[in-house]
Amino acid sequence: MPRIGVFVCQCGNNIAATVDTKKVAEEMKNLPGVVFACDYKFMCSSPGQDMLKNAIKDNKLDGVIVSACSPHMHEKTFRKACESAGLNPYQCEITNIREQCSWVHHDKTKKAGTLKSADLTRMTIERLKKNKPLAKIKIPVKKKAIVIGGGIAGIQAALDIAEGGVDVIIVEKEPSIGGNMARLSETFPTMDCSQCILTPKMVEAELHERITLYTYSEIEKVDGYIGNFTVQIRRKSKYVDEERCTGCGECIEKCPFKVDSAFELGMTKRKVIYTPFPQSVPNVPVIDAPNCTKIQKDKCGVCAIVCGPKCIDFKMEDKIVTVEAGAIIVATGYQLMPNERFGEYGYGRIKDVISGMQFERLASASGPTGGEIKRPSDGKVPRSVVFIQCAGSRDEKKGVSYCSKVCCMYTAKHTMLYSHKVHHGQSYVFYMDIRAGGKRYEEFVRRAIEHDNAMYLRGRVSRVYERDGKVLVQGADTLSGNQVEIEADMVVLATAIISRDGADTLAQKLSIGYDKYKFYNEYHPKLKPVETVTAGIFLAGTCMGPMDIPDSVAQGSAAASKVLSLFSADEMTREPITAIVNKVTCNSCWDCLTACPYSAIERDAVKNRQGVITKWLAKVNEGVCQGCGVCVAACRSKSIDLRGYTDEQVFAAINAF
């Protein structure tokens, strides 16, 4: 006969107001197997827990029911208390009589609440009688991390992990790390040069003995689970031997073919063998195969002739590298809404309509104009520039419904840069609202308006068109109530931040969630901002949604600290709620194998004495199994059960209904 103790919590008046806790406890005493029952004001308080522990010892209890709040609240607390009193923690079950009883049934006569609490407690008691002691599962952890994306968030995460003494691989799609931040000229609100603060970090990442850079590489496949991921990485062919290349740049100089530079957003040309920008890390050029005549037509090959260390190989192929890692950080960043979407703002028709990012390149000392503001059509210095904010953001019909968060700030920065570089120029900004929440952000915008003479006009632009070599911008100034028309030499659109192309495919490989804009979902928007629903995979930066550099860096560090704490022990413990196969009755129909969302079920060979395989049976990999129980319901021969939620336990609860 089991020896069960029932503890009914009053939760002050939270439960006791609508449930007669004493009566519930008294009723439970009459049930077979219950040797102890009482009610108490606050079970979770330390005197409450002490009482629980003493009762376990005094009454030699082998099972405990706490009828209190939701198990999501205090299941851990009470299981821990039981463990410290020498009871297996999984012999403790919680009945939810607060969130799902006293708080939702307001009957002051206590009739309905008491009846329901007694029913629920009785069901849990019957269930508990079928419980079996369980032991936590221990899984070894591979102390190596993979960071997907080598932008500022990824670099920061990798540096922090490496500083913590753990090996990290950065997987970057482009030929160089640096991400979008490498494109920026200056950064708000301090106006320090983006390259000057970023490149030291890029070099530090390259030189760190614990960091390996896989540039020009993409994630092919992800298998495994927390602590034990197996990741296949496609290292796209650079056609240049990274080991031997000295980065002299002779090949780039001599290459006779030019195409539009993606890094410079089409504002200038680059060679077919190229590094995206002068400070690229690693400083190894790659050949743009679709545009290379040697690779496509077997003509040219100049780069290979001039290369001193002879490191160019036109026959090089993609390599798939398999890496085992314990944790993955996803920091894949963002891209901008394509300018082509903004026909009404003249993009495509008018050459002098550019995006904010293109303006960054114009203002950047390493950009196509060497840092001089010159308009794309004729290279003249623009005397007036119109900035249009919210191009695509906060516009559900044409673009996206969210705010891109950084545009208000970078537009203010652009007006400042413009006034510093073109002294007599006039800038105009069409805005919906100024969102400058952040340390020193509001002051920054005020500075742009007050010191740098930016003319802010609250309203939307209706039309942008060309007349006599001028760009005319028509719009509303809602503060004065007038229609305005501005003659501009250049128009800059603050285009919306959107998720990267292929963000959804990567999410599916990692089995993490994403929203309708394909931004990745954090586990909890407030309390678990860098975790995902898949244990061992963390997020950082703008792959989750628009954010600025400080936020991205902070998240990179946050994700790194999560990885380091995961790696702080050699083994990690897991809840033992996993499926288990009854080998006697399993008839190898493999329904479980196809049903399992995690591929946690394997075919296990059964050998006879001679070592000959006689049959194959299902076997659960405890490390991979997440305990969903889909296989249990799928099994035709009832040969799989789920620990903690066995058929026996569930039927016992139903029978006590």
Add this chain to the structure above:
Amino acid sequence: MTEHTEQTESCGFEPKIMAFVCNWCTYAGADLAGTSRMEYRPNVRIIKLPCTGRIDPLFIIKAFENGADGVLVSGCHPGDCHYTTGNYHARRRWIGFKNLMEFTGIDMRRLHFSWVSASEAIKWVDLINGITDEIKKIGPFMEYKGLKEKASL
């Protein structure tokens, strides 16, 4: 059956409804109804499972056998499953099982399937109230209870 239910039955029929819910969405949604101090009919008894995909159709039969007047199965919305695809398995099983239950003559107003997310406390409240009121109208589930009594004779 306990003496309680018999008492309440004498002063008007109070149906007993069994709900099989998943731990991550609907259980949390029902918790949220509590934390938000919403009110709903006290007729439902919840059995928590990790996922709706864990639900064996036999659970539902057993619930009816033990005196349930209605059964509810509820979990994460399609695409939101904590275990990525568990609720799809539940949905597919449900479609097959529903037809079988209908064939055996069970009034389908007694058997419900729904998606309630962790933030849909209101939906949970409306769902329970709706089902309870509907079953109150159609009365206790005597057919099955009768069968069970016959079997025990």
